[in-house]
Amino acid sequence: MKFDNMLAEVNGFGRFQLMTILLMVIPRITLPFHFLANNFLAAYTPHHCNTSSLDDGGIFKNLSQAERLVVSIPVQEDGTPSSCQMYSEPQYHLLFNSSNITELPTVPCQNGWVYDHSTFISTLATDWDLVCDNRRANRTTATIFFIGVMIGAAVFGYLSDRFGRKRILLVSYILTTIFAYASALSYNFAMFAVLRFCTGVGISGISIITIVLCIEWVDIKHRTAVGVLMSLDWSCGTCFLPVIAYFVRDWRYLTAVLTTPLFLAMATWWWLPESARWLISNGKVQRAHFYLSKCAQMNGREQFMADLKPEVLSKVILVEDDKRKYSYLDLFRTPRMKRVALLTGIVWFAVTCTYYGISLNVTGFGVDIYLTQFIYGASEVPAKLFIYLSLDRLGRRLNQAGTLFLTGVCILCNMFIPSDKGAIRTAVGALGKTCAEAAFTTVFLYTTELYPTVMRQNGLGYCSFIARFGVSVSPLILVLEEVWGHLPSTIFTLVAFAGGLSASCLPETTNVRLPETIEDVEQTRRRSISPSEEKNPQYV
Numbered sequence: 001m002k003f004d005n006m007l008a009e010v011n012g013f014g015r016f017q018l019m020t021i022l023l024m025v026i027p028r029i030t031l032p033f034h035f036l037a038n039n040f041l042a043a044y045t046p047h048h049c050n051t052s053s054l055d056d057g058g059i060f061k062n063l064s065q066a067e068r069l070v071v072s073i074p075v076q077e078d079g080t081p082s083s084c085q086m087y088s089e090p091q092y093h094l095l096f097n098s099s100n101i102t103e104l105p106t107v108p109c110q111n112g113w114v115y116d117h118s119t120f121i122s123t124l125a126t127d128w129d130l131v132c133d134n135r136r137a138n139r140t141t142a143t144i145f146f147i148g149v150m151i152g153a154a155v156f157g158y159l160s161d162r163f164g165r166k167r168i169l170l171v172s173y174i175l176t177t178i179f180a181y182a183s184a185l186s187y188n189f190a191m192f193a194v195l196r197f198c199t200g201v202g203i204s205g206i207s208i209i210t211i212v213l214c215i216e217w218v219d220i221k222h223r224t225a226v227g228v229l230m231s232l233d234w235s236c237g238t239c240f241l242p243v244i245a246y247f248v249r250d251w252r253y254l255t256a257v258l259t260t261p262l263f264l265a266m267a268t269w270w271w272l273p274e275s276a277r278w279l280i281s282n283g284k285v286q287r288a289h290f291y292l293s294k295c296a297q298m299n300g301r302e303q304f305m306a307d308l309k310p311e312v313l314s315k316v317i318l319v320e321d322d323k324r325k326y327s328y329l330d331l332f333r334t335p336r337m338k339r340v341a342l343l344t345g346i347v348w349f350a351v352t353c354t355y356y357g358i359s360l361n362v363t364g365f366g367v368d369i370y371l372t373q374f375i376y377g378a379s380e381v382p383a384k385l386f387i388y389l390s391l392d393r394l395g396r397r398l399n400q401a402g403t404l405f406l407t408g409v410c411i412l413c414n415m416f417i418p419s420d421k422g423a424i425r426t427a428v429g430a431l432g433k434t435c436a437e438a439a440f441t442t443v444f445l446y447t448t449e450l451y452p453t454v455m456r457q458n459g460l461g462y463c464s465f466i467a468r469f470g471v472s473v474s475p476l477i478l479v480l481e482e483v484w485g486h487l488p489s490t491i492f493t494l495v496a497f498a499g500g501l502s503a504s505c506l507p508e509t510t511n512v513r514l515p516e517t518i519e520d521v522e523q524t525r526r527r528s529i530s531p532s533e534e535k536n537p538q539y540v
Contacts, residue, residue, distance in 0.1 A: 002513060003513075008219050011299035015299055017217055025233055030176075032234050032238045033259075040120070040123070041254065042138050043119075043120055046116040048113065049082075049112075051111075083113075086110065113132075128189045144197050152204025152205060153460075153465045154328070154461050155204075156168060157208060157457045160208075160457040161458045173266050176203045177262045211227075211448060211460075212457055216278070220512070220513065223445065235377050235381055242377075274287065276295075281454050292305055293305045328458055331458065354499075357478065357492045358436055387438050397504060400439060400446055400503040402500070403442060404435075405497065407435040411489050414432070446506075
């Protein structure tokens with residue numbers, strides 16, 4: 001008897017599975033909160049030099065605020081006051097004649113800056129003057145966070161395969177909460193950067209463990225629905241984030257509010273089940289029997305587990321050594337595992353690199369930051385609906401490869417659309433972002449199905465590590481626009497095509513049992529399960 005047959009007998013998509021999914025929604029909703037929070041935490045607000053140092057006690061103090069700006073702040077080409085320069089002394093003649101101002105001497109801001117607080121009460125930039133020469137420091141906050149996520153993916157992937165999904169998930173809850181609240185209390189940028197890095201490490205565990213825990217409890221025919229359903233957490237969180245940020249415009253309070261759902265997640269953690277697949281693979285058959293019995297009881301299938309002895313479970317998933325501890329090195333020890341690891345690494349890099357590359361390069365909708373962020377989140381829903389309808393019909397491999405190829409085609413097409421065709425460029429860019437989001441939705445489910453139970457978290461942790469590297473590289477690729485205007489688009493197109501080609505070389509996993517061991521992956525063929533076989537618990 002295979003585990004998937006046993007899971008079908010206790011109902012692989014009943015009240016027990018729905019409860020698990022709903023409990024996962026609470027922590028997963030915080031993922032886009034923190035992953036995209038930098039748009040609001042480190043937002044720039046209009047600013048100009050503080051000109052109080054020019055007050056000589058004479059004419060200057062009698063001028064209105066508008067007049068003071070005219071005589072003390074040079075005007076940029078777009079007609080707005082300069083953000084980083086001021087006149088070395090008041091230019092009173094500009095009140096009467098402003099036609100010739102090119103030769104007037106200017107100096108960098110001498111006494112700090114004055115900020116416009118109409119949109120944000122406070123941000124990292126306004127609190128620590130991360131503008132002008134310090135602007136680069138403000139831009140690094142997102143990179144620092146994602147480096148933490150990258151490191152956390154490797155750490156939590158290994159730990160959850162060694163010590164269990166549930167236990168390490170609680171560690172992730174606690175670490176994220178502690179470091180996020182501590183970052184809100186930071187008194188300088190260096191302290192914030194370190195704590196933001198640690199927050200990224202902690203939240204990475206939530207990202208990769210929750211999806212695996214849910215997929216391992218769901219039967220074959222419902223894996224697609226659950227994979228897409230859980231990805232909607234991201235879209236919903238992306239829509240909720242600007243709403244929360246609109247009402248909480250101080251970055252410290254916003255950080256605290258965005259982290260608050262994790263307290264509820266910790267309170268409901270007690271009701272989460274451990275993965276029965278992981279327990280059996282690690283020789284913990286008594287605990288596996290306990291959780292399977294709870295599943296059967298909640299789903300109204302008590303009789304099946306009443307007749308099943310715990311000792312039988314040890315034969316459901318056969319491993320060479322149930323005391324063996326797996327590591328990332330096992331991803332590259334055997335030929336087929338090595339092939340899967342290399343190909344999925346390329347796919348994940350391509351998915352994240354192009355997704356964030358498009359997101360950072362697509363022309364906005366011409367509305368404020370809150371509405372723009374909301375529209376971006378809402379626009380991802382059609383992509384997920386398409387993937388839900390096509391994953392079982394077209395298969396994982398064709399969807400993964402196809403969406404990446406289409407992403408590359410959209411980027412390529414935008415290179416040849418004239419810059420004055422703004423509406424068309426935006427539409428094609430938005431279509432590319434939709435395809436990239438479809439690829440992102442597919443890759444989580446596809447990767448979870450490719451790796452065996454004994455290495456699933458290690459595999460997803462490794463892929464997530466590669467993915468965050470792709471995220472970090474995206475902004476650097478965009479900078480290459482200074483070398484040649486189309487160079488970033490050319491690179492993103494080639495990366496997308498490389499990812500699509502790699503995905504086409506991966507095995508299909510639609511209606512196929514989840515592999516339990518490395519030996520399962522090394523088999524030449526893995527046969528699909530027909531509906532009649534899935535219902536027959538004696539099928540081996």
